[in-house]
Amino acid sequence: MQPVNYSRRTVLIGAAALAGILSFAAISGSANAQDEDTLRVVMQADVRIVDPIWTTSYIVRDHGYMIYDTLFAMDANGEIQPQMVDRYTVSEDKLTYTFTLRGGLLWHDNQPVTTADIIPSIKRWAARDALGQTVMTFVTSIEAKDDLTFEIKLKEPTGLLIFALGKPSSNVPFMMPKRIAETDPNTQISEFIGSGPFVFMSDEWRPGDKAVYTKFEGYKPRSEAPSGLTGGKVAKVSRVEWRVIADQQQAVNALLNGEIDIIQQPGADLFPLLKDDPSIKIVDWNPYGYQFNLRFNQAVKPFDNPKIRQAALYALNQEDFLQAAIGNPEYYTVCKAMFVCGTQLETIAGMEDKLESNFAKSKQLLADAGYDGEPVVLLHSTDLPALTNIAPVAKSLLERGGFVVDMQSMDWQTVLSRRVRKEPPSQGGWNAMATYWSSADVLNPVMGAFFNASGDKAAFGWPNDPEMEELRRRFVRADALEEQKGIAEAVQLREAESPTHIVLGQFNLPGATRSNVSGWIPAAAPVFWNIEKGNGGE
Amino acid sequence: MISYILRRLAATIPVMLIVAVLVFLMLRLTPSDPAAIIAGDNATSEQILAIRAKLGLDQPIVTQFFTWLGRVLSGDFGNSFFFKKTVWELVSNRIEPTLSLSALTMVFAIAIAVPLGAIAAYRQGTLIDRVVMGFSVLGFSVPVFVIGYVLVYVFAINLGWFPVQGYQRLASGIGPWLQSLILPAVTLSVIYIALIARMTRTSMLDVLSEDYIRTARAKGQTEAKVLFRHALKNAAVPIVTVVGIGIALLIGGVVVTESVYSIPGLGRLTVDAVLARDFPVIQAIILLFSLVYVLINLIVDLSYTIFDPRIRH
Structure with missing residues (x-):
């Protein structure tokens, strides 16, 4: 065999190719080039739908906070404060609310914000949102008095009107220009003009890749310091890009490499990679966090029986779920309060002896209820990291409590499709499933969709409990905090007897930023005003 | 014809x-x-x-x-269930990244695998042959995402030569475009290098024992010319078949690679559409992939006539 002789030309071509590839290493600095005026963020999901009134999806709510403004909003102490509203008065009989908008507010097309825009915006939101629908049953009229003043008249007093207008989570009553707000509430809007601190660049929006927002130069921030979702919303960067990096590990790599500035919510298992790196900061932006729930399908056996649901309440305990799903106690709280620990309506009334894995009591209740050992179909979501371990723990604890459990594994989207089926499990239905809410969605029994016990009109699970519905009606009518606290306690006592769902614990996943990023405001939703980028920390 | x-x-x-x-x-x-x-x-x-x-x-x-x-x-694939966009708008936006990744992957695969396979055949039984075949087994065995993470760790995080993720469109310049694609293309090409190198070696071994190779040597041709001009051309038909199959299989590979490297291509769109049950998008993508598959097969069949004129008849 003879040696291979390469021609000079072959060698030169090979050398040139190698040099070409290596030259990209030399110019690689551009990959990490920092633009102080652009904030690159990886959110928890991709923006697919862009109408925050039409869907309750959290990522669309967050998109809403970028480009729209609200009449009222929740501050860092959980109080509702005026936002687009300058001032408001309430008549002595508490039936007439008069609101005056701040002057000089503009839409992104530089048209002035007037009451002609606000009224259809309230109506469209109220047509979609459960709390809005409830409040509207109290409203007799909404009328414009002039361009900046409007009036809401009520049939009877309610303490929820201002709270509803400042509702922090889905659906948030975002204000839109009249022509957009008059879109049929069941149809998605197709124009994205708001009056918030950022403008949505719809021509740069590439689903699955990125959504881009630029600073709205015409925005007039309030003079107060930012607090929660209220106060001065000052955009301190000219451009915010929400980049889609589906792989969490790669998002963390990109943050470590300086290719992005913020990860809204890295997975709990990735924190060890971030915590010890000096170029990274961990930011607790969401003081309320999230709440794990186990929802029953009460339209079919066996969870149509309150005693059997109560047996589950005795069989479970929160620590096991939180350990399995979150792991690090720094990021979770055992909290039996259905209206979230650390809030005005926090109470553990009725739950003192529940959620302690009292298997003997669970078995006794099952025997009393005549449970015949029919398997409970438990839906198991396998692809959402926060939920993957919840169903297996529920299965184990429920079985130790005397239940027979048939855990069926599937991806989250199949769970979503399956859970709206009312049929018995043998016909494709279900008995129980786990999910989690932003705690800001369950601050009272009217906001929390799972407390709705109006049967067919309730959320999936379809509980039918006239007593619970009466308590919720009373809550809407209550206009003093002490009265609301009393009713919230009564709701929880009712839940302890006849649960519509079970709270499996609270958790809070902080965000991660590059160390040169500052000003991320703790709030019920991630917001990007007030955030700035320095040139340090790179 | x-x-x-x-x-x-x-x-x-x-x-x-x-x-x-x-x-x-x-x-x-x-x-x-x-x-x-x-x-x-x-x-x-x-x-x-x-x-x-x-x-x-x-x-x-x-x-x-x-x-x-x-x-x-009538040419209307409808609207996505989720995005306020037409299916065609979504798909057409994703074609460039996928096409770029696929093309660069095949360029790397062919440019590396064919010479490796030819040299392994030429040096049959030597250390070079064993190294090439060992690499081939490794290339088949290691999952794409593992290769991806290792390359990212070494070349993006430690050395800082390439970005961890993302895609730069061709319009932003050939430098950034190539820089954003090198790691993903190398990641995806490993399995094809293994496949094509193995096929090239086998095919070359058959050809190298033919009389016309001995004749070429007797005529004083250099070994490189004998190897790459005479032997390789005659060994090309099975190699082209494997390359064709490889291009068709790329569709599966880009799904994983685009996910690992956050490249907004058709693979990622497929995953997103399947997870969201966006029926019109899934249907359009699968039809598109099927069409590509059929056309690649046709092109491969036609290319046989170039390498082996006997097939024309």
Whole structure:
């Protein structure tokens, strides 16, 4: 065999190719080039739908906070404060609310914000949102008095009107220009003009890749310091890009490499990679966090029986779920309060002896209820990291409590499709499933969709409990905090007897930023005003 | 030849129709409801029903199929269930990244694998041969995402030569474009390098023992010329077949690679659409992939005539 002789030309071509590839290493600095005026963020999901009134999806709510403004909003102490509203008065009989908008507010097309825009915006939101629908049953009229003043008249007093207008989570009553707000509430809007601190660049929006927002130069921030979702919303960067990096590990790599500035919510298992790196900061932006729930399908056996649901309440305990799903106690709280620990309506009334894995009591209740050992179909979501371990723990604890459990594994989207089926499990239905809410969605029994016990009109699970519905009606009518606290306690006592769902614990996943990023405001939703980028920390 | 090409193209029509029927039926038979997914957590049953009606999902499957087929035949793939965009808008936006990644992957694969396979055959039984075949086994065995993470760790995080993720469009300049694609293309090409190198070696071993190779050497040709001009051309038909199959299989590979490297291509769109049960997008992508598959097969068949003129007859 003879040696291979390469021609000079072959060698030169090979050398040139190698040099070409290596030259990209030399110019690689551009990959990490920092633009102080652009904030690159990886959110928890991709923006697919862009109408925050039409869907309750959290990522669309967050998109809403970028480009729209609200009449009222929740501050860092959980109080509702005026936002687009300058001032408001309430008549002595508490039936007439008069609101005056701040002057000089503009839409992104530089048209002035007037009451002609606000009224259809309230109506469209109220047509979609459960709390809005409830409040509207109290409203007799909404009328414009002039361009900046409007009036809401009520049939009877309610303490929820201002709270509803400042509702922090889905659906948030975002204000839109009249022509957009008059879109049929069941149809998605197709124009994205708001009056918030950022403008949505719809021509740069590439689903699955990125959504881009630029600073709205015409925005007039309030003079107060930012607090929660209220106060001065000052955009301190000219451009915010929400980049889609589906792989969490790669998002963390990109943050470590300086290719992005913020990860809204890295997975709990990735924190060890971030915590010890000096170029990274961990930011607790969401003081309320999230709440794990186990929802029953009460339209079919066996969870149509309150005693059997109560047996589950005795069989479970929160620590096991939180350990399995979150792991690090720094990021979770055992909290039996259905209206979230650390809030005005926090109470553990009725739950003192529940959620302690009292298997003997669970078995006794099952025997009393005549449970015949029919398997409970438990839906198991396998692809959402926060939920993957919840169903297996529920299965184990429920079985130790005397239940027979048939855990069926599937991806989250199949769970979503399956859970709206009312049929018995043998016909494709279900008995129980786990999910989690932003705690800001369950601050009272009217906001929390799972407390709705109006049967067919309730959320999936379809509980039918006239007593619970009466308590919720009373809550809407209550206009003093002490009265609301009393009713919230009564709701929880009712839940302890006849649960519509079970709270499996609270958790809070902080965000991660590059160390040169500052000003991320703790709030019920991630917001990007007030955030700035320095040139340090790179 | 032209009538052969036309006949082959005409044969794609029933293939595409069968694919369309199968995809449509399979999606409708899966236990999933796009309306429930779109509606979100707080939605009531009425809201879900309203969305279902709006999307036409409350119609009988046969009606849905013929409505969709009618639109597709007139060039309208409909609208995505989720995005306020047409399917064509979404798909066309994703073609460039996938095409770029696929092309660069095949360029790397062919440029590396063919010489490696040829040299391994030429040096059969030596250390070089064993190294090449060892690499080939490794390339087959290691999953794409593992290769991806290792390359990212070494070349992006430690050395900082390349970005961890993302894609720069060709319009932003050839430098950034190539820089964003090198790691993903190398990642994806490993398995094809293994496949093509092995096939090249086998095919070359057959050819190198032929009389005309000995004749070429006797005529004083350099070994490189003998190897790459005489032997390789005659060993090309099976190699081209494998390359063709490789291009078709790339569709699966880009799904993983685009996910690891956050490249907004058709692979990622496929995953997103499947997870979201975005039926119109899934149907369009699968039809597109099927068409590409059929056309690649046709091109491979036609290329045989270039490497082996006997096939023309």
